[in-house]
Amino acid sequence: MAEKILSKDRLEEFLSRLIEDYQVFAPVEKDGNLLFSRFEESPEEAERVIFGMRPCDARSLTLLDMVFNSDKFQDPYFITRREKTTVISIACTHPQITCFCTSFGITPASEEGSDILLFDLDETYLIRPITQKGQKLIENLKVLLTDAQQSDLRKRDALVKLAISRVKSEVPIEGLKEKLDGMFDSPFWEKVHLKCLGCGICTYLCPTCHCFDIADEAVDSEGKRVRNWDSCMYPKFTLQASGLNPRLSNKERLRQRIMHKFNYSVANYGQAFCVGCGRCVRNCPVNLDIREIIKQISEE
Numbered sequence: 001m002a003e004k005i006l007s008k009d010r011l012e013e014f015l016s017r018l019i020e021d022y023q024v025f026a027p028v029e030k031d032g033n034l035l036f037s038r039f040e041e042s043p044e045e046a047e048r049v050i051f052g053m054r055p056c057d058a059r060s061l062t063l064l065d066m067v068f069n070s071d072k073f074q075d076p077y078f079i080t081r082r083e084k085t086t087v088i089s090i091a092c093t094h095p096q097i098t099c100f101c102t103s104f105g106i107t108p109a110s111e112e113g114s115d116i117l118l119f120d121l122d123e124t125y126l127i128r129p130i131t132q133k134g135q136k137l138i139e140n141l142k143v144l145l146t147d148a149q150q151s152d153l154r155k156r157d158a159l160v161k162l163a164i165s166r167v168k169s170e171v172p173i174e175g176l177k178e179k180l181d182g183m184f185d186s187p188f189w190e191k192v193h194l195k196c197l198g199c200g201i202c203t204y205l206c207p208t209c210h211c212f213d214i215a216d217e218a219v220d221s222e223g224k225r226v227r228n229w230d231s232c233m234y235p236k237f238t239l240q241a242s243g244l245n246p247r248l249s250n251k252e253r254l255r256q257r258i259m260h261k262f263n264y265s266v267a268n269y270g271q272a273f274c275v276g277c278g279r280c281v282r283n284c285p286v287n288l289d290i291r292e293i294i295k296q297i298s299e300e
């Protein structure tokens with residue numbers, strides 16, 4: 001299916017129509033923060049649409065696929081949710097100064113992980129269906145859309161070019177895995193962790209982090225086995241029932257975070273588990289900047 005145009009005047013109608021058939025999650029402003037939330041009540045059992053993801057986050061879903069839906073291991077809960085989710089991303093026009101997606105071969109208009117990609121052309125959105133799932137969704141809403149013209153495509157191309165030129169931050173990824181191969185016992189980790197508070201913000205904000213814990217919980221007379229979102233930056237993450245903790249301090253935990261993203265993941269999946277979204281850079285309370293850590297490692 002070719003690109004379509006949605007007038008911004010009709011965005012509300014577009015979303016309202018989606019809500020009839022899907023649970024729609026979109027960025028909603030709460031206390032000054034934009035959080036992905038259920039847009040409005042929609043059928044609980046319905047398939048999901050995530051509206052307004054950025055291409056770097058959509059790409060991170062393809063990394064999570066490698067972990068939770070591989071030949072070796074299949075996570076039925078993850079797979080079911082993934083299959084029932086349609087991702088509508090929107091290309092970035094104004095990357096932040098902390099963005100470094102291009103270091104990982106991603107651009108502000110990358111398509112990987114998205115079912116549909118939108119481009120903000122001021123008065124309109126240009127809609128590019130990418131997968132069959134995306135095509136089906138657009139087909140059902142075509143009464144709201146018009147065909148894109150050559151002038152729209154030219155505007156889109158110029159926008160993408162400008163957005164790519166606005167990603168100013170870059171990190172040296174080449175050879176990083178090999179460098180880290182020999183650094184497990186390096187004195188480098190003695191220094192780099194010193195200002196880390198172990199708050200876990202960097203991992204909870206990261207679209208590729210996926211550590212979890214499994215617990216048995218008793219509720220009234222019922223027992224439940226539940227999976228909890230967890231963080232490798234917390235001491236209890238590796239605390240064993242015997243009392244032994246193989247990651248005793250922030251040194252071992254920060255090393256694990258860096259090794260997991262840039263060494264173990266490359267060994268296991270052929271990919272670094274970072275998409276350069278820059279969230280951990282923007283939100284670390286002590287400005288521990290992962291870009292600086294990567295640069296320092298490359299200079300070791």
Ligand code: SF4
Nearest residue numbers: 196197199200202284
């Ligand atoms: S956000 Fe910063 S201080 Fe908190 S755990 Fe991550 S690196 Fe450490």
Ligand code: SF4
Nearest residue numbers: 206274275277278280
């Ligand atoms: S920049 Fe930070 S938050 Fe974003 S993907 Fe990389 S490690 Fe995760």
